[in-house]
Amino acid sequence: xxxxxxxxxxxxPLLALIPVRGTAIPTTAAEPxxxxxxxxxxxxxxxxxxxxxDGLKERGxxxxxxxxxEQIEGQESLLRRMAEEGHQVGNHTYxxxxxxxxxxxxxxxxxxxxxxxxEVLGGSGYWVRPPWGFASAETLREADAPxxxxxxxxxxxxxxxxxxxxQSIIDGACxxxxxxxxxxxxxxxxxxxxxxxxxxAKGYAFVTVEELFExxxxxxxxxxxxxxxxxxxPVQ
Numbered sequence: 001x002x003x004x005x006x007x008x009x010x011x012x013p014l015l016a017l018i019p020v021r022g023t024a025i026p027t028t029a030a031e032p033x034x035x036x037x038x039x040x041x042x043x044x045x046x047x048x049x050x051x052x053x054d055g056l057k058e059r060g061x062x063x064x065x066x067x068x069x070e071q072i073e074g075q076e077s078l079l080r081r082m083a084e085e086g087h088q089v090g091n092h093t094y095x096x097x098x099x100x101x102x103x104x105x106x107x108x109x110x111x112x113x114x115x116x117x118x119e120v121l122g123g124s125g126y127w128v129r130p131p132w133g134f135a136s137a138e139t140l141r142e143a144d145a146p147x148x149x150x151x152x153x154x155x156x157x158x159x160x161x162x163x164x165x166x167q168s169i170i171d172g173a174c175x176x177x178x179x180x181x182x183x184x185x186x187x188x189x190x191x192x193x194x195x196x197x198x199x200x201a202k203g204y205a206f207v208t209v210e211e212l213f214e215x216x217x218x219x220x221x222x223x224x225x226x227x228x229x230x231x232x233x234p235v236q
Contacts, residue, residue: 033203034175061206066129069094069113088208165191
């Protein structure tokens, strides 16, 4: 029995809905307005860091945590969770020692934390946040990784007010910025999550520092101190 011609006509609309193999289906997701990197110094800090990680995970946001080496013992699970959930882990010296004019002592501080991070997470070449942002030309020459400064200092350690710290990020952060915070204060954790909510609603995405460099197509160089991927901080 020959198929009826009208049957083909009925099937044509259905066949049009079947994707052709190898043909990408266009997405409707909008591109982010921009990218911002939140960084947290003096980490890890127990329950506060855990609460921050919970909030970041809930929001699909990533951040960068700069670790003090002497605080790692007993908090290894937090470091593993950071890495497993897509956050960047960095080196903030072993005892939060200034790196300007510190000579061999400063190098030892970085090496001890690098070793401790490697023992917990593996890998090497952890990016560095100099305590208080102090670094000398000698520090840069001795460094084995990029050094990260910031473009927006919330001064959260001094303000200790979630509303004010959050507003400083919401009003002051632009695409490509690196924001300085600390996960050792409850007000800072609250402020970070509020800022993420407000700026995500405006289309911003929150990424690690390393991801920020990738998004801006900048290849980081060892021994350079970056305010943001497209801006170096002069060091004497």
